[in-house]
Amino acid sequence: MSKIRTAVVGLNMGLEHAYAYKLAERAELSWVVDLDESKAAKVAAELGCKYATDWTQVLDDVDAVSICTPHHLHAPQALQAIAAGKHVLLEKPLANTEEDCLKLISAADSAGVSLMIAYIVRYLPALRKLKEIMDSGRYGKPIHAECWVQGFLEPMPNTWFARKSTLGGGVLFSHGCHYIDILIWLLGEPEQVVSLDTRNGTDWMEGEGTAHSTIKFVNGAIAHLISSWGTRFQEAPANMHIHTTDALIILGRDLWTVEVVTADGRQTLFERSEQDEAVPGRNALGEIEHFLESIATGQKPETSGEDALRSHRTIWAMYESKGVPVKL
Numbered sequence: 001m002s003k004i005r006t007a008v009v010g011l012n013m014g015l016e017h018a019y020a021y022k023l024a025e026r027a028e029l030s031w032v033v034d035l036d037e038s039k040a041a042k043v044a045a046e047l048g049c050k051y052a053t054d055w056t057q058v059l060d061d062v063d064a065v066s067i068c069t070p071h072h073l074h075a076p077q078a079l080q081a082i083a084a085g086k087h088v089l090l091e092k093p094l095a096n097t098e099e100d101c102l103k104l105i106s107a108a109d110s111a112g113v114s115l116m117i118a119y120i121v122r123y124l125p126a127l128r129k130l131k132e133i134m135d136s137g138r139y140g141k142p143i144h145a146e147c148w149v150q151g152f153l154e155p156m157p158n159t160w161f162a163r164k165s166t167l168g169g170g171v172l173f174s175h176g177c178h179y180i181d182i183l184i185w186l187l188g189e190p191e192q193v194v195s196l197d198t199r200n201g202t203d204w205m206e207g208e209g210t211a212h213s214t215i216k217f218v219n220g221a222i223a224h225l226i227s228s229w230g231t232r233f234q235e236a237p238a239n240m241h242i243h244t245t246d247a248l249i250i251l252g253r254d255l256w257t258v259e260v261v262t263a264d265g266r267q268t269l270f271e272r273s274e275q276d277e278a279v280p281g282r283n284a285l286g287e288i289e290h291f292l293e294s295i296a297t298g299q300k301p302e303t304s305g306e307d308a309l310r311s312h313r314t315i316w317a318m319y320e321s322k323g324v325p326v327k328l
């Protein structure tokens, strides 16, 4: 099969996509696009591709497009790309409303193109290992999980991050969505959710800057996610702790280490290899290769539109809960 010609639109997070397309054997990075011409020109010179400021002008010259723009642009841009018959890798979230998510899923199905959400965390090697461990049942049944996603976002008043209509919510929807997705992926179907949030410390944004969110799963396990963009100092012990009947399984804060604590002591099950150190695009490579594979085989990607909608619906139910548990 000839190389899949790709374009990346939006060159902040999109830079990671562009580097990963350069690393991926199946892809040819043809175009990078940004409204900021100097940024696009600089990236194009570094990566040896063409650049543009109007993404619609490059559609005829590519097979697939990564859309890495602000959230309110996801639905209109992806629908336009799908209508042009292009495969779409869309940064999270799929869209800010359920109606737009459903439109995207149905448009991609009708056009017969691949629509994948860029849940980068899912495709990291340590997370693949963690999934394998959980599915094997090697350490017994899951009881509960704790996940800490805390950081400090420099205030950006009057930007798309600050408005609910453009961001689609707050930190839980924008960043916590990765970990709601991961918890569902690892622990199964959610049954009931509840969440409380605050704008304390992040009053520059309309949506919540900090959220404490809990899921009860059909299998009886529970999980709690703390997400924040207002935490100047953090001492979270890990990204995730999963307590099972026989062990504590730990996902490191850098998302590259998996350890387990059992009656036999502490053991490292996965760690970053030297070849994975400091290579631009390495974090997104698993995700990009999965997208290219889905195009080559015609199979739905793992993080399909439907899959993304399930995690978004879980978050919307959390918003609805306002501290009172909501059944899904």
Ligand SMILES: NC(=O)c1ccc[n+]([C@@H]2O[C@H](COP(=O)([O-])OP(=O)(O)OC[C@H]3O[C@@H](n4cnc5c(N)ncnc54)[C@H](O)[C@@H]3O)[C@@H](O)[C@H]2O)c1
Pocket (backbone or CB within 6 Å): 009, 010, 011, 012, 013, 014, 033, 034, 035, 036, 039, 053, 055, 068, 069, 070, 071, 073, 091, 092, 093, 118, 120, 174
């Ligand atoms: N997966 C992750 O871990 C992760 C991390 C950060 C951001 N993101 C996602 O990436 C997307 C972009 O976020 P960001 O933080 O990079 O935003 P940003 O605002 O920092 O950057 C967006 C870029 O897109 C460009 N842009 C905007 N509209 C455009 C258009 N119509 N055509 C071409 N370029 C356009 C802007 O000039 C800017 O360079 C969002 O969906 C966000 O949720 C994902």
